Each structure stands twice: as C-alpha cells, then as structure tokens.
Amino acid sequence: MPNNYPVSTPTFENVQKAYLKIRNKVHRTPVIKSKKVNEHAGGELFFKCENFQKVGAFKFRGATHAVGELPDEKAKSGVATHSSGNHAQAVALAAKQRGIPAHIVMPENAPKVKVNAVRDYGAHITFCESTQQARESTLETIVEETGATFIHPYDNPDIIMGQGSAAIELLEDQPELDIILAPVGGGGLISGTAIATSGFSPNTKVIGTEPEVANDAYLSFKTGERHPVQSTDTVADGLRTSLSELTFSCIQKHVDEMVTVTEQEIIDAMRFIWERMKIIIEPSSAVPAAAVFNGKINIENKKAGIIISGGNMDLEFLPWQ
Amino acid sequence: MPNNYPVSTPTFENVQKAYLKIRNKVHRTPVIKSKKVNEHAGGELFFKCENFQKVGAFKFRGATHAVGELPDEKAKSGVATHSSGNHAQAVALAAKQRGIPAHIVMPENAPKVKVNAVRDYGAHITFCESTQQARESTLETIVEETGATFIHPYDNPDIIMGQGSAAIELLEDQPELDIILAPVGGGGLISGTAIATSGFSPNTKVIGTEPEVANDAYLSFKTGERHPVQSTDTVADGLRTSLSELTFSCIQKHVDEMVTVTEQEIIDAMRFIWERMKIIIEPSSAVPAAAVFNGKINIENKKAGIIISGGNMDLEFLPWQ
Numbered sequence: 001m002p003n004n005y006p007v008s009t010p011t012f013e014n015v016q017k018a019y020l021k022i023r024n025k026v027h028r029t030p031v032i033k034s035k036k037v038n039e040h041a042g043g044e045l046f047f048k049c050e051n052f053q054k055v056g057a058f059k060f061r062g063a064t065h066a067v068g069e070l071p072d073e074k075a076k077s078g079v080a081t082h083s084s085g086n087h088a089q090a091v092a093l094a095a096k097q098r099g100i101p102a103h104i105v106m107p108e109n110a111p112k113v114k115v116n117a118v119r120d121y122g123a124h125i126t127f128c129e130s131t132q133q134a135r136e137s138t139l140e141t142i143v144e145e146t147g148a149t150f151i152h153p154y155d156n157p158d159i160i161m162g163q164g165s166a167a168i169e170l171l172e173d174q175p176e177l178d179i180i181l182a183p184v185g186g187g188g189l190i191s192g193t194a195i196a197t198s199g200f201s202p203n204t205k206v207i208g209t210e211p212e213v214a215n216d217a218y219l220s221f222k223t224g225e226r227h228p229v230q231s232t233d234t235v236a237d238g239l240r241t242s243l244s245e246l247t248f249s250c251i252q253k254h255v256d257e258m259v260t261v262t263e264q265e266i267i268d269a270m271r272f273i274w275e276r277m278k279i280i281i282e283p284s285s286a287v288p289a290a291a292v293f294n295g296k297i298n299i300e301n302k303k304a305g306i307i308i309s310g311g312n313m314d315l316e317f318l319p320w321q
Numbered sequence: 322m323p324n325n326y327p328v329s330t331p332t333f334e335n336v337q338k339a340y341l342k343i344r345n346k347v348h349r350t351p352v353i354k355s356k357k358v359n360e361h362a363g364g365e366l367f368f369k370c371e372n373f374q375k376v377g378a379f380k381f382r383g384a385t386h387a388v389g390e391l392p393d394e395k396a397k398s399g400v401a402t403h404s405s406g407n408h409a410q411a412v413a414l415a416a417k418q419r420g421i422p423a424h425i426v427m428p429e430n431a432p433k434v435k436v437n438a439v440r441d442y443g444a445h446i447t448f449c450e451s452t453q454q455a456r457e458s459t460l461e462t463i464v465e466e467t468g469a470t471f472i473h474p475y476d477n478p479d480i481i482m483g484q485g486s487a488a489i490e491l492l493e494d495q496p497e498l499d500i501i502l503a504p505v506g507g508g509g510l511i512s513g514t515a516i517a518t519s520g521f522s523p524n525t526k527v528i529g530t531e532p533e534v535a536n537d538a539y540l541s542f543k544t545g546e547r548h549p550v551q552s553t554d555t556v557a558d559g560l561r562t563s564l565s566e567l568t569f570s571c572i573q574k575h576v577d578e579m580v581t582v583t584e585q586e587i588i589d590a591m592r593f594i595w596e597r598m599k600i601i602i603e604p605s606s607a608v609p610a611a612a613v614f615n616g617k618i619n620i621e622n623k624k625a626g627i628i629i630s631g632g633n634m635d636l637e638f639l640p641w642q
Contacts, residue, residue: 030351051599113596271636275434278372278601278632311599315592316642 009250010157010164012199015192018065018161019168025064025097026165027053031173031305036276041292043299046177048170051281051311055089055117058166058189058309059153063090065162066151067098075100077147082128082135084110085238086310087153092121103148105138111314154188155244164192170305171200179297179304181288184208184217184258185239187247193307194254205256207297209288211235212260216242221251221258235263235319238284238309259297265290267319282313330571331478331485333520336513339386339482340489346385346418347486348374352494352626357597362613364620367498369491372602372632376410376438379487379510379630380474384411386483387472388419396421398468403449403456405431406559407631408474413442424469426459432635475509476565485513491626492521500618500625502609505529505538505579506560508568514628515575526577528618530609532556533581537563542572542579556584556640559605559630580618586611588640603634 029049038044050058067079078101081091088104095102102123106115107130118125128138143150152159166189167180180197184190194206210218214236216229226248232240243251251258261269270286272293273279285308291297292304350370359365371379388400399422402412409425416423423444427436428451439446449459464471473480487510488501501518505511515527531539532555540548547569553561564572572579582590591607593614594600606629612618613625 056599274601274636278377280595280599280601315595315639318636318639321637321642 007245007249009246009253010161010195012195014157014161015164015168015196015199018158019165021068022061022064022162022165026061028169029053029166031170032277034277037273040272041299043301044303045289045292045299046170046174046303046305047277048166048305048307049279050166051279051285051308053310055086055093056310056312057086057090058163058307059086059090060093061165062159062162062188062192063087063094063151064097066156066158067091067094067100069158070149074149077149078103079151080104080139080142080146080148081151081153082106082139083153084114086312088114088118089121091151092118092123095123096121101146101148103142103146105135105142107135113314154186155246157246159188160191160195160247160250162192163189164196166307167193167196168200170307171197171204174303174305175201176303177201177204177305178302179205179207179299180307181207181209181291181297181304182307183236183239183284183287183309184210185284186241187217187243187251189307189309190255191247191250194250198254206254207257207259208251208255209291210258210260211239211266211287212262214239215260217251218258218260220248221255224252236266236284236287238282239287259291261287261290261294261296265294269293271320280311281308282310283319285309285311328566328570330567330574331482331516333516335478335482336485336489336517336520339479340486342389343382343385343483343486347382349490350374350487352491353598355598358594361593362620364622365624366610366613366620367491367495367624367626368598369487369626369628370600371487372600372606372629374631376407376414377631377633378407378411379484379628380407380411381414382486383480383483383509383513384408384415384472385418387477387479388412388415390479391470395470398470399424400472401460401463401467401469402426402472402474403460404474405435407633409435409439410442412472413439413444416444417442422467422469424463424467426456426463428456434635475507475562476567478567480509481512481516481568481571483513484510485517487628488514488517489521491628492518492525495624495626496522497624498522498525498626499623500526500528500620501628502528502530502612502618502625503628504557504560504605504608504630505531506605507562508538508564508572510628510630511576512568512571516571519575527575528578528580529572529576530612531579531581532560532587532608533583535560536581538572539579539581541569542576545573556587557605557608559603560608580612582608582611582615582617586615590614592641601632601634602629603631604640606630606632
C-alpha cells in the first residue's frame with residue numbers, strides 16, 4: 001500500500017493540538033520511580049507508564065487521534081489496518097469509541113489472546129497467511145470493498161502527533177528532565193516524543209534505543225540513509241519493523257542520539273523492572289532501561305524519563321525461562 | 322517461643338496513632354482500578370497496592386511500627402525474627418532505618434533471592450534446618466545471646482496496628498466502600514484492616530478470604546474455636562500459617578464474614594490481574610479477587626476495596642505454567 005504523505009514532519013504545535021483533542025479519551029498514565037532502580041541505574045529515572053494505558057500500550061494515543069481526525073463522511077466507512085499487535089487493538093477500540101467500523105487483518109497464526117482482544121472491541125477480523133504480502137493484499141481488498149481508511153501504525157502524521165502526547169504529560173509531571181528515552185520500532189513513538197520534547201523542553205536530550213539485532217534506525221541515523229531492518233528475531237517483538245521516510249525525517253530532525261542493546265541486556269532489564277517495580281512491561285519497553293543499566297547512556301546526577309511503551313505479552317512464555 | 326501478650330485486642334485509636342507514627346516512613350501506595358476488571362467482577366473494585374510498598378509488601382507497615390515502638394534501651398540490642406518471607410525483609414529494613422541490628426533466622430533452603438534481599442538490608446542471617454522447631458530454637462538462642470527483641474510476624478499488637486494503616490489510607494482515598502477484602506494467613510493484616518475499618522467506616526463490611534486448602538481461619542470463624550492449619554501446600558505461600566489467639570480475637574470482634582477459594586481460582590485471578598492491570602501481585606494477593614470473580618462475594622452495584630498484600634515471588638516459576 002503506497003504511502004501518500006509528503007515528508008513534511010509534524011510540528012510541536014501539531015502535537016499540542018493533538019494532545020488537547022485526545023486528552024479526555026486516553027488515560028493520563030502515572031509517572032513512577034523507584035529508589036532501588038535508581039541505585040542500580042546510578043541516576044534518577046522517571047517511568048511514564050503507558051503499560052497502564054487503554055489497550056495496554058501507547059498505541060492507543062496515536063490511534064485515537066488518527067481515527068478522530070477523519071472527517072465524518074470518510075469516517076462512516078470505517079477504518080482498517082493489518083497488525084497482530086498493539087496497534088490492532090488500539091485501532092479497534094478507537095473506532096468503537098467513535099462508533100465506526102474497524103476492519104483488522106490478522107495473520108492466521110496470531111495468538112488467540114490478541115485475536116480475542118480485538119474481537120472484544122467489536123472489530124471485523126479477516127485472517128490471512130502470515131506473510132507481509134498476504135497482509136497487504138488482504139488489507140487492500142478490504143479497503144477497496146468497504147471504503148475504509150487505512151490507519152498505518154506509524155507512517156502517518158496523525159499517529160505520530162498522538163504518540164507525542166505521552167511525552168507532553170511526562171514533561172508536565174516532571175519538567176526538569178535532562179534526557180528522554182524511548183524504544184524505536186517503526187519510529188512513531190520516538191518521532192512524537194522528539195517533536196514534543198523539542199518544543200516543550202528544548203534542553204532535554206532525546207535518545208532512541210533499539211535492539212542490536214534490529215538496528216535499522218541506528219544505522220539509518222548514523223549513515224543518514226534509511227536502512228531496512230535485516231533481522232526480525234529480537235525478543236522485543238514491538239521493534240521488528242523498519243523506519244518509514246516520515247519517521248526517519250522526524251528522527252533526523254529531532255533525535256539527539258541512538259543507542260543499541262543486546263538481547264540479554266533487554267531480558268535482564270525487563271526482569272529487573274518486574275522484580276523491583278512490580279509492574280509488567282513488555283520486552284520492547286525494557287530497551288531504554290537496558291541502555292541505562294548497561295552504561296550505554298550515562299545518567300549520573302541526571303534525571304531521565306523513559307516511556308514504557310506497553311505491557312502486553314504472552315505470560316505463558318517468559319523470556320528468561 | 323511463648324506468646325506473652327494478653328488477648329486484649331488493639332483499638333481503632335491504637336491504629337490511628339500507629340498510622341501517624343509511621344506515615345512518613347512508609348510509602349503511601351496508590352489505589353487503582355480497572356474498567357476491564359470491574360466488568361469481569363460485576364461491580365467496582367479498588368485495589369490498595371501494597372505490592373508497591375517498601376520491601377514489596379504490607380509487612381513493612383507492621384514491622385516499622387513494632388520496631389519503632391521499642392524503647393531506646395531495648396532497641397539498641399536489636400530485633401530478631403524467623404521468616405523466609407516478606408516479614409524478614411520488613412524487619413531487616415525497619416531495623417536498618419532505625420539504625421539497630423536485625424537478626425534473621427532463615428531456613429537453609431530459603432530462595433537465594435530472599436536471602437540476598439535480607440542481606441542487602443544489612444541484617445545478620447543465621448541459617449537453620451527447615452523445620453519449625455529448628456527455626457524457633459535457633460531464634461531462642463540468638464535472642465538469649467544478643468538480647469534482641471523477637472518481632473513476631475502477626476502475634477503482636479504493634480504489628481497489627483501497623484498493618485491497619487493500609488486500610489486507613491484506602492478509606493481516606495476511597496471513603497464510600499461497601500466492603501473491604503483482605504487475605505488471611507496468620508491474621509495480622511485482616512485484624513488491622515478490620516479494626517481500622519470498624520472505627521473509620523463502621524458501615525463497611527470486612528471480609529476475610531482464604532485458600533480452601535488452608536482454611537483454618539474460616540473454620541475458626543465458623544466454629545468459634547481456633548483451628549490450627551492442616552495443610553500447607555497452597556499456592557498462596559503467604560497464607561500457610563495459623564491464627565494466633567490474638568488475631569483470632571480481633572477477627573471474632575471485627576470481621577463480618579470469611580470466604581474460601583480454590584487453588585485454581587487463585588491462579589486464574591492472579592493471571593487475570595497480571596494480564597489486565599499490568600501489575601505483579603503474589604498469589605496470596607489474588608485470593609480476595611478470586612472470591613469476587615467467582616461469585617463468592619456479590620459486589621453488584623457495590624464498591625469494594627481489596628488490599629493487595631504484596632508482589633514478591635519467584636519469577637522463574639509461574640503457577641499457571
């Protein structure tokens with residue numbers, strides 16, 4: 001499905017407006033800290049807990065904004081996307097809240113718990129083979145048949161603006177942050193975060209964090225040329241996608257640094273946070289903390305905010321077992 | 322070790338005073354709710370999250386109060402207890418914060434993670450065989466040698482008064498509760514909770530909840546005679562102990578109802594809360610929710626508070642795996 005957006009990136013004003021539009025529809029999630037975690041990290045960490053967001057992930061912010069922005073005439077034909085993850089649930093719930101149909105294409109081997117969650121929000125589910133091509137062609141057919149609007153998980157300025165609202169809330173609650181960290185998959189969260197921070201708190205550095213085995217954003221950032229992701233076997237299942245031209249442009253403009261971590265570092269950081277903070281975060285959410293815990297980002301005498309992206313995972317299979 | 326306390330039970334005023342003494346030393350933990358959980362429960366639930374308390378459990382409240390109440394002369398010889406669980410960590414940290422020694426007797430097969438936690442708080446650890454008799458005789462020797470004061474995990478009015486502070490905070494944050502639920506092991510938490518509630522909110526019913534396979538408190542409550550616990554193999558490892566005369570008296574005076582749940586109901590409730598609320602609670606903490614989810618307590622059109630007792634558990638072995 002072609003990307004019809006020009007590579008003009010959203011502005012801080014766009015993110016602010018998006019925030020005002022969605023603030024009564026999303027949870028204002030808590031910002032929490034832990035003495036034990038700070039001792040381990042060697043500085044002060046503030047966790048913006050989007051694992052407590054509706055649908056269990058920040059994705060609901062972007063989806064709520066993108067679905068809300070559709071003009072009535074277009075909205076009544078519904079929205080569509082392909083995803084087996086948090087974006088599917090986010091679009092399904094956002095559509096339900098607007099009272100319009102949602103069409104979700106899911107691979108036939110998608111975990112039952114995720115299928116049920118999407119179904120519970122009243123979305124129409126179409127199953128397809130578990131290949132990128134099958135997903136895209138199935139989606140295309142649905143869009144043609146129904147007139148639904150495709151809501152891309154990150155290659156969409158409205159999505160990026162919505163995701164930026166988490167950073168605005170974080171900076172409202174904790175104004176004097178030296179650094180903000182977020183994980184990087186397709187780049188929607190880091191783009192929104194960086195744009196929000198550039199306007200709200202220009203002296204705060206924004207650092208993207210990525211699994212070493214899915215370091216497309218890191219390579220793109222370092223070389224100035226967009227690299228597709230090579231491997232998709234990271235434990236951080238939310239970070240297996242590649243940047244789009246749009247998110248790459250946002251990152252180039254507003255992100256200060258990119259850092260990578262190993263799989264073991266992700267698993268150890270995730271377990272540490274579960275054990276010490278008693279919150280369930282998904283592997284992708286542990287990536288920024290892993291970078292801090294392993295000295296890849298020095299936060300000595302500093303205050304750093306971390307966007308905890310979500311808490312959805314299969315509790316049958318814990319990565320340290 | 323003999324119990325030297327008379328069976329005169331603490332009063333609401335005692336709990337209030339305890340709360341004022343410890344309030345700056347303990348975390349004021351959040352009270353959280355979840356739409357999804359409420360839909361499942363058929364009423365409104367408010368979770369008082371003592372899993373976010375220092376040492377990861379409500380036990381720190383009682384220990385802080387009991388350690389704080391010792392006169393200086395007595396305190397300087399330190400405190401002692403035997404425990405492989407949350408009480409050990411609670412006494413160790415409370416002693417550290419008062420600047421006095423703590424002597425903890427632990428079974429030689431205690432999980433390393435718990436031993437390390439106690440050691441991190443600077444306590445002296447003595448290992449013994451894993452029998453009740455070995456624990457008690459080892460503790461007795463230490464008390465004789467050091468002059469330390471034995472801090473019993475629940476058969477101690479100062480402990481009960483401290484535990485009651487969680488219910489005071491819960492009722493301050495959520496004044497119009499119809500019911501308050503807590504798990505019952507040795508009875509310290511339910512005693513403090515019931516005393517606090519009787520004074521703060523006399524129309525709120527207090528219900529104790531217990532595993533069916535460790536139903537000593539249930540039987541004692543129903544028959545009016547104290548029954549020792551028969552089985553100790555419940556997944557709710559914090560609830561394997563029996564009531565003392567003291568806690569039984571508190572329960573008889575102030576608890577309105579006792580309810581039991583099966584092992585499978587505990588496991589299912591725990592998993593449901595992990596999945597939907599994204600918080601880590603230990604199996605004992607899932608017992609009250611299990612009673613609600615399985616219709617053993619009807620909360621239709623009601624508001625019920627649940628004390629989440631703690632979040633410490635071995636993440637290697639999840640009970641549904």
